[in-house]
Amino acid sequence: MVKKILLLLLIWSLLLAPATADTSSIQPYLDRVQERIKEFSLDNGMKFIVLEDHQAPLISFVTYADVGSVDEPEGKTGVAHFLEHLAFKGTQHIGTTNYRKEKPVLKSLDRLFDKIQAAKAAGKPQNLAKLERKFNQKLAQASKYVQQNQFGRIVETAGGVNLNAATSTDYTIYFYSFPANKLELWMSLESERFLEPVFREFYQEKDVILEERQLRTDNSPIGKMIEEFLNTAFTTHPYKRPTIGYEEDIRKLTREDIKQFFATYYVPSNLTIAIVGDVDPTEVEKLAEIYFGRYSKKPAPPKITIIEPPQQETKEITLQLPTQPWYLEGYHRPNLNHPDNPVYQIISRILSDGRTSRLYQSLVEEKQIALNAQGFSGFPGDKYPNLVVFYALTAPGHTVEEIRAALDTEIERLKTELVTDQELERVKTQARADLLRTLNSNIGMARLLTEYQAKTGNWRNLFKELDRLSFVSAQDIQRVAQNTFVPQNSTIGRLLPN
Amino acid sequence: MTKNKNLKTLSSISVLCISLVIILFFHHPAVAQTPHHYTELEFPPLREIELPEYQRYQLNNGMVVYLMPDRELPLVSGTAIIRTGSRLEPPEKVGLAELVGTVMRSGGTQQHPPEELNQILEQRAATIETAITTSSGSASFNALSQDLNTIIPLFAQILRFPAFPTDKLELAKTQIRGTIARRNDDPQDIANREFQKLIYGHHSPYARTVENDSLDNISPEDIVHFYQKYFHPQQIILGIVGDFESSQIKQLIQEAFGDWAPGDTISDSIPTARQQHQSGIFFINQPQLTQSNILLGHLGDKLNNPDYPALTVINGILNGFGGRLFNQLRSRQGLAYSVYGVWSPRYDYPGIFIAGGQTRSDTTVAFIQSLLTEIEKLRTTPISEQELAYGKESILNSFVFNFQQPSQSLSRLMRYDYYNYPPNFLYQYQQGVKATTIEDVQRVAQEYLQRDRLLTLVVGNRQEIQPPLSKLSPEVQTIDISISQPQNN
Numbered sequence A: 001m002v003k004k005i006l007l008l009l010l011i012w013s014l015l016l017a018p019a020t021a022d023t024s025s026i027q028p029y030l031d032r033v034q035e036r037i038k039e040f041s042l043d044n045g046m047k048f049i050v051l052e053d054h055q056a057p058l059i060s061f062v063t064y065a066d067v068g069s070v071d072e073p074e075g076k077t078g079v080a081h082f083l084e085h086l087a088f089k090g091t092q093h094i095g096t097t098n099y100r101k102e103k104p105v106l107k108s109l110d111r112l113f114d115k116i117q118a119a120k121a122a123g124k125p126q127n128l129a130k131l132e133r134k135f136n137q138k139l140a141q142a143s144k145y146v147q148q149n150q151f152g153r154i155v156e157t158a159g160g161v162n163l164n165a166a167t168s169t170d171y172t173i174y175f176y177s178f179p180a181n182k183l184e185l186w187m188s189l190e191s192e193r194f195l196e197p198v199f200r201e202f203y204q205e206k207d208v209i210l211e212e213r214q215l216r217t218d219n220s221p222i223g224k225m226i227e228e229f230l231n232t233a234f235t236t237h238p239y240k241r242p243t244i245g246y247e248e249d250i251r252k253l254t255r256e257d258i259k260q261f262f263a264t265y266y267v268p269s270n271l272t273i274a275i276v277g278d279v280d281p282t283e284v285e286k287l288a289e290i291y292f293g294r295y296s297k298k299p300a301p302p303k304i305t306i307i308e309p310p311q312q313e314t315k316e317i318t319l320q321l322p323t324q325p326w327y328l329e330g331y332h333r334p335n336l337n338h339p340d341n342p343v344y345q346i347i348s349r350i351l352s353d354g355r356t357s358r359l360y361q362s363l364v365e366e367k368q369i370a371l372n373a374q375g376f377s378g379f380p381g382d383k384y385p386n387l388v389v390f391y392a393l394t395a396p397g398h399t400v401e402e403i404r405a406a407l408d409t410e411i412e413r414l415k416t417e418l419v420t421d422q423e424l425e426r427v428k429t430q431a432r433a434d435l436l437r438t439l440n441s442n443i444g445m446a447r448l449l450t451e452y453q454a455k456t457g458n459w460r461n462l463f464k465e466l467d468r469l470s471f472v473s474a475q476d477i478q479r480v481a482q483n484t485f486v487p488q489n490s491t492i493g494r495l496l497p498n
Numbered sequence B: 001m002t003k004n005k006n007l008k009t010l011s012s013i014s015v016l017c018i019s020l021v022i023i024l025f026f027h028h029p030a031v032a033q034t035p036h037h038y039t040e041l042e043f044p045p046l047r048e049i050e051l052p053e054y055q056r057y058q059l060n061n062g063m064v065v066y067l068m069p070d071r072e073l074p075l076v077s078g079t080a081i082i083r084t085g086s087r088l089e090p091p092e093k094v095g096l097a098e099l100v101g102t103v104m105r106s107g108g109t110q111q112h113p114p115e116e117l118n119q120i121l122e123q124r125a126a127t128i129e130t131a132i133t134t135s136s137g138s139a140s141f142n143a144l145s146q147d148l149n150t151i152i153p154l155f156a157q158i159l160r161f162p163a164f165p166t167d168k169l170e171l172a173k174t175q176i177r178g179t180i181a182r183r184n185d186d187p188q189d190i191a192n193r194e195f196q197k198l199i200y201g202h203h204s205p206y207a208r209t210v211e212n213d214s215l216d217n218i219s220p221e222d223i224v225h226f227y228q229k230y231f232h233p234q235q236i237i238l239g240i241v242g243d244f245e246s247s248q249i250k251q252l253i254q255e256a257f258g259d260w261a262p263g264d265t266i267s268d269s270i271p272t273a274r275q276q277h278q279s280g281i282f283f284i285n286q287p288q289l290t291q292s293n294i295l296l297g298h299l300g301d302k303l304n305n306p307d308y309p310a311l312t313v314i315n316g317i318l319n320g321f322g323g324r325l326f327n328q329l330r331s332r333q334g335l336a337y338s339v340y341g342v343w344s345p346r347y348d349y350p351g352i353f354i355a356g357g358q359t360r361s362d363t364t365v366a367f368i369q370s371l372l373t374e375i376e377k378l379r380t381t382p383i384s385e386q387e388l389a390y391g392k393e394s395i396l397n398s399f400v401f402n403f404q405q406p407s408q409s410l411s412r413l414m415r416y417d418y419y420n421y422p423p424n425f426l427y428q429y430q431q432g433v434k435a436t437t438i439e440d441v442q443r444v445a446q447e448y449l450q451r452d453r454l455l456t457l458v459v460g461n462r463q464e465i466q467p468p469l470s471k472l473s474p475e476v477q478t479i480d481i482s483i484s485q486p487q488n489n
Helices: A002-016 A025-036 A079-086 A099-122 A125-143 A148-159 A180-195 A203-220 A221-233 A245-253 A255-267 A281-290 A341-352 A358-366 A400-416 A423-440 A441-455 A461-470 A474-484 B003-012 B015-027 B094-104 B114-122 B145-160 B168-183 B186-198 B212-216 B220-230 B245-259 B308-318 B326-334 B360-379 B384-399 B399-403 B404-419 B424-435 B438-448
Strands: A039-043 A047-052 A058-065 A159-168 A172-179 A271-279 A315-321 A326-333 A372-379 A386-394 A490-496 B056-059 B064-068 B077-082 B127-132 B136-145 B236-242 B280-285 B290-299 B339-343 B352-360 B453-459 B476-478
Touching: A025 A039, A025 A423, A025 A461, A039 A281, A047 A281, A047 A358, A047 A441, A058 A180, A058 A441, A079 A159, A079 A172, A079 A255, A099 A125, A099 A203, A099 A255, A099 B145, A148 A159, A148 A180, A148 B384, A172 A441, A172 B399, A180 A271, A180 A281, A203 A221, A203 A245, A203 B077, A221 A315, A221 A326, A221 A490, A221 B280, A245 B186, A255 B136, A271 A281, A271 A441, A281 A326, A326 A400, A326 A474, A341 A358, A341 A372, A341 A386, A341 A423, A341 A461, A358 A372, A358 A386, A358 A400, A372 A400, A372 B168, A386 A400, A386 B384, A400 A474, A400 A490, A423 A441, A423 A461, A461 B290, A474 B186, A474 B220, A490 B236, B015 B308, B064 B245, B077 B404, B094 B127, B094 B145, B094 B168, B094 B220, B114 B127, B114 B145, B127 B145, B136 B145, B145 B245, B168 B212, B168 B220, B168 B236, B186 B280, B186 B352, B186 B453, B212 B453, B236 B245, B236 B404, B290 B360, B308 B326, B308 B360, B308 B384, B308 B424, B326 B339, B326 B360, B339 B360, B352 B360, B352 B453, B360 B438, B360 B453, B384 B399, B384 B424, B384 B438
Parallel strands: A047 A271, A315 A490, B064 B236, B280 B453, B280 B476
Antiparallel strands: A039 A047, A058 A172, A058 A271, A159 A172, A326 A386, A326 A490, A372 A386, B056 B064, B077 B136, B077 B236, B127 B136, B290 B352, B290 B453, B339 B352
16 A cells, blocks of 8 residues: 555656656767768769667668659659669679670660550551560560579678668668678679669569559559649649659650669769668778779769749549548648758647647547548658648548548647647657667668768758757747648548549 | 788788787778679678677566666667467457557556556657557567656556556547458458468458457456456566666566566467368459459468478578569569568467469469469479578578667567577577578478468459469359448447
C-alpha cells in the first residue's frame, strides 16, 4: 500500500513538473557527429561526404544523382527510372563475355526497333511481322554475350547487402553496404558503373518496367488515385507526371534516349557520394581521386525553369474503383529552401505525429470516422514548390464527406487559434530525437547527407534545420496556415467504391 | 595485391622500419595509385566481430532479464517478449490476442488514463508499444536515457496494470472491422492471406483471419482473462540495450517488477501444422486486374532442421540480384518486376516454401511454367561450382551484418532464449553454410522442394488469362473471398 501511494506521488509530481523538453543532452552528440564528417570535391566537380563510425566493421555507400523524373523531356517520361534499372546491367567489362562482338548486335537491335516503330506508324502489318522475327533473332543473339546481372553477383558474393536504387521526382540514388575491408572494391565497381555503362538487355527490361507500372499503378486503386491527383493539382510543373512514366511513353523509349539522358545528367558535378561507416577519410579521398578522378569534367546540366502558376480555385478529382474509400486534400506550398519550410514541418508533426497528434485524436479516436488520418509535406518532392497532402481512410459506415468536414475543422483551428506551447515543445523535441535515432543507421545517415548537400547546397543544413525548427513560433504557424490553407489553393481527391 | 607489393617495397628499406611499416599498414593501408578492375583486387581480412558484452539474470519471480550497455548515443530501448500468441486463442474468438495487444497500450493503465500516458511519453519523444502476434507477445520502449526513471516504471505499469477500458476496446474493434472491409483492396494482400489458408487450412491458427462474427464474440471479460492467463513474470524475457549504468538499471527493474507475483504455470501446447490440400491449382477472380498475382509452394519445416543451412544456400542461388529467378524470369524473359522463391522456416512450427510474383494476365501460365522449370532444375541438375560459391559466399561474407547494432545481437539472443534454441545457433548455421556442397544442394532440393505437393494460387482476371490456367491442370478450383457483413451494423 505504501508503495502504491509512493508511486502515485511520483506520478503526481511527474504531472506537476512543467512539460520540459530538455534536449540539452542530445546536442553534444549531434555536435560530435558533425565534427566527424569530412567533405571533399574532386577536380571534375564530384562531391564526397564521409562520416566515420567505427562501431562495426561495415560501410554504407550512397551515390546521389541530382536528376529525377522532373528533368525528363516531354513525351519521354520514365527515362530517369529506366536508366536507374539499366545502371545494374554492367559495363564494357562487367556483364559481358565479349563487348567487342556484343556492341554491333546491340546497335542492330536498336535499328530494328526503330524500323518496327516506323512500320507501326505507317500501318504496314506485313513488314512488321518480318521485322519482329528479325528482332527476336537478334535479341537471342545479344543474350549470348550477356553475363546476367554480373554486377549484382559481384556485390553480393563479396558480402554486399541492401543493393538497390530508387528514382524520385527530384533525384536518383544508388546504394548498398559492404564489410569494411571492401572499400576499394566499391570504388572500383561504382566508378566503372558510371564511367562506361552498357545499357544491355534494354528491351527485356522494358517489359520488366511495364510490369512494375502495372503493379504500382494500374492494379493499385490508391496508385491510380495518386497519379490522377498530381495530374489535377499541378497544371504546368513536371510534378504533374508520374515518376515511373506513362505507359505509352515507356513503350516508345529507345536506348538512345537513355544514353542522351545519361550524358546530360550523370556528369561529375551532378553527383554526390556519401560514405558512412568504418573508414579512414584520408584513404577514402586518395581512392576517390584514383577511381572517380577518371571522370572528365562536363558542363552542368540544365535546370528546370518551369514555374507552377498560382492556383485560382478549388480543384476536385473523384475516381470510382473496386476499393474502400480514401480521401485526399492537397495545398500548394513553397520548396525546401524557403524560410517557412520548418514551419510546414512543425505543422505536419502537430497534425500527424503519434497518438497525441490532432488528426489522430479528432478523426480516429474522438469521432471514429477514420482508420487513419495524416498529413505530410513535400509531395511528390520538395526541390520545387510542392504540396502539403492530408489523407484519411474512412472507418466502416463513414463517408469521405465526414472526413472532409472534420479535417477542415482541424485546419481551421490552426488558422484561428495559436497552437499550445506544449505541442510546440513536443514536436521540437521529437524532431531532435528523430535525428538522434537516425544516427544509428549508416545507410540512413548517408541518404540524408547526400540529399541535404544536393538540395540545399550544404549537408550541415541537416543539423541547422533543427535550430531553425526551434525558432518556429505559434504565430508563425498561424500565419503560414492562414496563407496556405485557403480554398483556392486546394485540391480534393476522392477514391470511392464503384 | 597492390597492398602487398607496396609493403614489400617499403620493407626492403630497412629492417628497423618494418614494425613501423606494419603498424602504418594497418592504420593507413597503402593505397593503389592506379584504378584496378575488381578482378585485380585483394582484401585484407575483416577485423574480428565482437559480440557486445551482456548479462542475463533472473528476478526472484522468474522474469528473465538481459542487459546490454551501449554508450554510443544517449538512448535506451527495451523489449519484453511474453510467452503467449494468437495461436493460443479460442477458434471462436479469433482476434482476441490482437485486441489484448492493442488495448493494453491504447487503453492506458490503472494509474494513467491513455491521454495522460500519451502526453507523458510523447512530450519526451519516448514510445511504448505492445502487440501480440501468432507466436509471441511483445512490449517495447524507446527513450532518451535521461528519461529512464520515468519510462521504466510506466513500461512496467503497462505490463502489470493495464486498464482495458471498454471505449478503447470498441475503438480497436472498429479499427479491425475497417481492416476487414479493406482486405480485398490490394491483390497482393489477397494472395498472401489466401495462400496461407490453402497451406495451413482455413481454421489453422497459422492462417485463420479475424472476421466480423468472431469480433462480436469477444467481450471485455475475455480480454481481461486472456491477459491474466499469460502476463506473469515467469512468462517474460526482458532485454534492455543502450546508454545506462547496469547497477542503476537493475535497481529500476527490481523496483518496477520485483514485487510482481509469479502466476500459475501454463501448460498450453504449441499447435502443430500440416498441409491442408495435397496439391492443386486455385483461382481468385478479380476482373479489374490486368496483372496476375501468383504464389506457389507447400508446407516447409522448422528453423532447427539440420538441412536449413543448405536450404538457405538454395535461397541464395534462386534469389537476389544475380539469382536464377531474377536472371531468368525477370532479366531474360521480362515476365515480372518481382519474382522470388524462398524456403521460409519458423522457430517452433513448420514454415513454408513459397515462390511467386506478378505478371501480366496473358503471361500467367508462362510465368508458372518458368517458375516450375527453375525449381525442377535445382532437383535434377547439379549446380556449378560458381553458383555454389555465389550462394555460400554471399551469406558468409555478409555474416558481419548480423552484428550492425548491439540491439540486433540482443534481440537475437532473446529470440533464441524464447524458442529454446542454443545461444550459438547463428554460428552453427554459419558452419553449416561453410560445409554445404554441390551434392548437399541437390539432395536437399530433391528432399524438400516437392513438386507433387505444390499448391498454386492465382489472383487475376479470368477473361484475360490466355492461355487459361486449365492448360496447366484440368481442375482449377475457384475460391470465394467475399466478406461476411458485420451483424450489428
